[in-house]
Amino acid sequence: MKEKVFALVDCNSFYCSCERLFKPSLKNKPVIVLSNNDGCAIARTQEAKDLGIKMGDPFFKIRDYCKKSDIHVFSSNFALYTNISDRVMKTLARFAVTIEVYSVDEAWLDITGVTDDYTAYGKKIEQAILREVGIPVGVGIAPTKTMAKLANHLAKKSIKANGVVNLMEKQFVSVALKRVAVGDVWGIGSRSAEKLRAINIRTAYDFVNFKNDKLIQKILTKPGLQRKQELQGIRCFELEVDIQDKRSIGCSRSFSIGVYAKNEMKEAIANYITHATQKLRKQKGLCSRVSVYMRTSPFKDTNQYSRMETALLASPSSNTCELIEVAWAIVEIIFKQGYEYKKAGIELHGLIGTSEFQLSFPSFSNHISSGELMKVMDNVNVKNGDMCLKSLACGTSMGAWKMLREHKSPSYTTNFKHVQNVK
DNA sequence: TCTGGGGTCCTAGGACCC
DNA sequence: TCTGGGGTCCTAGGACCC
Numbered sequence: 001m002k003e004k005v006f007a008l009v010d011c012n013s014f015y016c017s018c019e020r021l022f023k024p025s026l027k028n029k030p031v032i033v034l035s036n037n038d039g040c041a042i043a044r045t046q047e048a049k050d051l052g053i054k055m056g057d058p059f060f061k062i063r064d065y066c067k068k069s070d071i072h073v074f075s076s077n078f079a080l081y082t083n084i085s086d087r088v089m090k091t092l093a094r095f096a097v098t099i100e101v102y103s104v105d106e107a108w109l110d111i112t113g114v115t116d117d118y119t120a121y122g123k124k125i126e127q128a129i130l131r132e133v134g135i136p137v138g139v140g141i142a143p144t145k146t147m148a149k150l151a152n153h154l155a156k157k158s159i160k161a162n163g164v165v166n167l168m169e170k171q172f173v174s175v176a177l178k179r180v181a182v183g184d185v186w187g188i189g190s191r192s193a194e195k196l197r198a199i200n201i202r203t204a205y206d207f208v209n210f211k212n213d214k215l216i217q218k219i220l221t222k223p224g225l226q227r228k229q230e231l232q233g234i235r236c237f238e239l240e241v242d243i244q245d246k247r248s249i250g251c252s253r254s255f256s257i258g259v260y261a262k263n264e265m266k267e268a269i270a271n272y273i274t275h276a277t278q279k280l281r282k283q284k285g286l287c288s289r290v291s292v293y294m295r296t297s298p299f300k301d302t303n304q305y306s307r308m309e310t311a312l313l314a315s316p317s318s319n320t321c322e323l324i325e326v327a328w329a330i331v332e333i334i335f336k337q338g339y340e341y342k343k344a345g346i347e348l349h350g351l352i353g354t355s356e357f358q359l360s361f362p363s364f365s366n367h368i369s370s371g372e373l374m375k376v377m378d379n380v381n382v383k384n385g386d387m388c389l390k391s392l393a394c395g396t397s398m399g400a401w402k403m404l405r406e407h408k409s410p411s412y413t414t415n416f417k418h419v420q421n422v423k
Numbered sequence: 424t425c426t427g428g429g430g431t432c433c434t435a436g437g438a439c440c441c
Numbered sequence: 442t443c444t445g446g447g448g449t450c451c452t453a454g455g456a457c458c459c
Contacts, residue, residue, distance in 0.1 A: 034427090035427035039426055040426050042428095060424075060425035076427085102459085186458085187457070187458080191455085191456060192456075221434070222434095246429095246431095247431075247432095248431085250428085250430075251429085252429080253427085254426080289452095297426080298426090308453085310452080343427095345428090
């Protein structure tokens with residue numbers, strides 16, 4: 001197998017960096033970004049980390065501390081982050097043979113053979129993103145994805161690295177492995193790390209040098225063993241360049257205020273189905289199973305209840321109204337009166353492409369007309385704003401499940417009314 | 424008062440078939 | 442009295458990711 005060179009480019013505290021772009025006064029100041037409902041901290045700058053803010057800290061617990069410590073707080077503004085992300089990815093694409101956009105804030109680049117000095121090349125990438133988009137990034141370079149991820153981890157931690165760590169230079173590999181806790185290896189979560197510590201594996205170095213692969217596979221299953229091999233330089237994962245259709249589509253929300261009434265729950269579920277079926281039609285898919293779930297707050301002492309049920313469709317569909325009906329039938333079964341519900345969601349499974357599905361004649365004619373209706377709805381919504389035309393099942397109020405966003409920044413890049421003035 | 428959301432992959436175990 | 446076993450498919454749930 002021919003050796004490849006992968007670079008993992010990952011934006012530093014991405015959401016916070018986006019907020020800073022439009023408020024330069026926040027440079028070197030602690031900043032955090034909150035999840036939906038202003039629930040918990042999901043992005044933190046180094047300064048905020050240094051002040052002890054942890055990933056996932058509930059905002060209500062740190063609100064006073066933030067005020068006292070002058071930590072700047074933002075609600076999430078995903079339209080802004082997605083837009084900045086596009087700019088980052090476009091710039092990155094110039095530097096790679098192929099690129100896999102892995103998430104909103106990171107991408108894998110295949111840079112095999114593009115230079116004879118990969119470290120310098122990494123530096124060039126980092127500076128281009130900073131100069132052209134204004135976002136700081138870290139770059140990890142290595143012959144496998146898992147190693148590149150580890151290199152990236154070190155690039156962000158080490159001041160000496162100056163943003164780029166290159167593990168193509170073999171003499172640095174064991175030093176690097178020794179400096180990373182096994183739980184920080186990509187794909188080794190807290191549960192797995194705990195099991196590994198029980199057999200005395202603490203660092204990535206211990207992990208790589210553990211001789212019993214059978215035991216590793218038994219504890220961590222197949223992907224776990226693949227991580228180990230990748231850290232030994234054996235490539236198990238390639239870049240995934242083509243955009244794949246989703247294999248499942250879900251939509252769920254936590255409620256800002258508890259929901260007690262069945263009709264409110266049904267309204268919420270209808271909205272989630274609407275959202276998910278829009279996505280489903282976008283990839284020209286049909287789903288064959290619908291799941292609905294709801295639960296009380298696991299953080300509360302009150303009576304707990306949680307249940308999920310799945311319904312198999314008579315024939316695969318992407319019709320919003322049809323799927324709302326099915327989902328509501330599940331609500332009728334699993335909704336129990338007397339609980340304070342804090343979260344609910346739906347999932348669409350068994351997705352197939354429209355063309356893969358052979359329709360019998362009677363359902364075929366139905367399918368055409370309902371397909372036309374959905375097309376009209378989708379078009380109206382694209383032109384006039386999301387959810388301006390929807391099923392009455394979604395309700396006209398926003399009920400108790402409305403979202404809280406007290407600290408949202410303006411939509412600087414996606415709404416003309418919010419474009420900044422330069423004087 | 425107040426603890427995110429959207430995915431993927433894997434496995435165990437049940438159902439079913441011959 | 443004695444009542445197989447292997448293969449396949451499906452799904453719920455766990456673990457992980459960002």
